[in-house]
Amino acid sequence: MINQDYIKDTLSLSMPPERFKHSLGVAETAVKLAHKYGADPQKAWLAGILHDIARDLSDSEMLNRAQKANLQVSEYGFAMPLLLHGPVGAVMAREQFQITDPEIINAIALHTVGSEYMALLDKILFVADKIEPNRRFSGVEEIRKQAETDLDLALISCFDEGIRYTLKLGYLLHPTSVKARNAILAARGTFRK
Numbered sequence: 475m476i477n478q479d480y481i482k483d484t485l486s487l488s489m490p491p492e493r494f495k496h497s498l499g500v501a502e503t504a505v506k507l508a509h510k511y512g513a514d515p516q517k518a519w520l521a522g523i524l525h526d527i528a529r530d531l532s533d534s535e536m537l538n539r540a541q542k543a544n545l546q547v548s549e550y551g552f553a554m555p556l557l558l559h560g561p562v563g564a565v566m567a568r569e570q571f572q573i574t575d576p577e578i579i580n581a582i583a584l585h586t587v588g589s590e591y592m593a594l595l596d597k598i599l600f601v602a603d604k605i606e607p608n609r610r611f612s613g614v615e616e617i618r619k620q621a622e623t624d625l626d627l628a629l630i631s632c633f634d635e636g637i638r639y640t641l642k643l644g645y646l647l648h649p650t651s652v653k654a655r656n657a658i659l660a661a662r663g664t665f666r667k
């Protein structure tokens with residue numbers, strides 16, 4: 475039996491306060507989305523509270539852990555180790571809290587750049603990460619509204635936001651986010667949001 479209080483208390487001591495607050499917001503938002511779209515609320519909470527467990531590792535620690543866990547690190551991961559905090563976080567959730575459920579593990583692993591193949595919990599965590607109550611960016615209210623009725627539309631908007639943000643800062647763009655966005659549009663049978 476997974477002890478949610480134990481996980482919460484442990485993370486509250488090991489994460490920077492703002493990160494912990496964000497994680498709680500993501501967990502609560504993911505639970506609401508799980509109820510709305512028919513996912514398991516307990517899995518949604520666990521994915522939400524744990525998704526950023528590796529977010530504050532240094533670049534060298536991130537790469538070390540990825541290599542120790544035999545994760546495949548692409549050229550993008552080497553160039554921007556922060557992008558590995560999803561897959562490395564999934565490994566840490568397994569090692570530190572014995573989370574073995576593949577739905578939770580995959581959702582944590584995919585929450586930064588997404589995937590062309592996203593299951594319901596993957597989508598819920600991705601959207602919850604962007605719209606939880608502590609998030610403030612222009613357009614967030616619109617995405618919150620979309621998430622009330624159309625999870626895939628909200629997901630596309632989250633990719634739009636992430637891609638725009640990356641381009642605005644002038645960083646290398648991981649192509650998986652673009653492929654993931656295109657895959658959702660294609661699954662909707664359309665080529666326009």
Ligand SMILES: Nc1ncnc2c1ncn2[C@@H]1O[C@H](COP(=O)(O)OP(=O)(O)O)[C@@H](O)[C@H]1O
Pocket residue numbers: 526529556557585586587603636637639640645646647648649650651652
């Ligand atoms: N496709 C991408 N290419 C490059 N950087 C990206 C891409 N998607 C997300 N990022 C960047 O990765 C960082 C972490 O993203 P994310 O996990 O969504 O944020 P947070 O940890 O704040 O929840 C952000 O700075 C974001 O801009």
